[in-house]
Amino acid sequence: MFRKIVFRFSTYNFINVTQKGKVALIQFNRPKAMNALCDGLIKELNQVTQEIDSNPEYGSIVITGNEKAFAAGADIKEMQDKSFPQVQNIQMLASWENLTNIKKPILAAVNGYALGGGFELAMMCDIIYAGENAKFGLPEATLGTIPGCGGTQRLIRAVGKSKAMEITLTGEFIDAQTALSYGLVSKVLPVANLVEETLKVAEKIASFSKPVAALIKDTINEAENIGLREGVKYERKAFYSTFATQDRKEGMSAFVEKRKPSWTDN
């Protein structure tokens, strides 16, 4: 059962937002443009994800597109006539990475094309599931530009140098099974079941303690920024900090008392 979420901005032009239990489902809604990421869509995505993040009703977020396209990249028609001073002075992409500041786990359910900025956005999410028809690519070189929202940096960390170079320098797309074999996605699912199956995992994640999920997400993501020694220190501090929570006490007590834990998110 889905419930339409009405936030401060109750009407969205470029996305649909619904709720299933403790999960918020965000669906890109520019079908005629293959869900190309225009400025307006990114603004709506940023507003909604920030509101969901600060709302205790939600424990996780699923982002998806439609069966043809997750998102075919940044809107080329919007970028076409921009000049160097225009993109640099206004820092055109500064707010496009806001998704990486969201504390709640985000799952991307990718059917169809995830290209350019669409692929970069999927890589900003914490888990990617792909439909059997998914196609991932960074075709910026074919447009005379390069990825601008972390594509080169996140891809090399996900698949290693040779594959990252191959994907980015050729601009060729890889299919869902190849993405699975590269470790870019965790599962490949039938197109029609993708969102439902992703929601099930999102619901499971949302059923645990929210501060603990946020700590796990933060600790794993930090590994992309720092080396092993620093990373282990960072993790240790985070582990110790769980002993300041009621949920850590509750989780361990429930195990010992052979009952289900009841999380309070404290």
Ligand SMILES: CCCCCCC/C=C/C(=O)SCCNC(=O)CCNC(=O)[C@H](O)C(C)(C)COP(=O)(O)OP(=O)(O)OC[C@H]1O[C@@H](n2cnc3c(N)ncnc32)[C@H](O)[C@@H]1OP(=O)(O)O
């Ligand atoms: C949150 C992080 C974002 C950060 C972004 C940072 C910088 C990013 C740069 C980029 O992303 S550059 C764009 C990279 N993407 C592409 O190059 C893909 C472009 N699209 C295609 O190659 C094809 O459309 C397709 C996806 C392979 C599908 O081909 P198909 O033949 O099936 O459909 P089309 O007739 O081509 O498309 C239908 C319709 O959609 C419009 N459209 C598709 N992609 C875009 C796009 N990226 N921007 C704007 N519009 C797009 C296409 O023009 C068609 O519309 P009409 O021309 O018929 O009105």
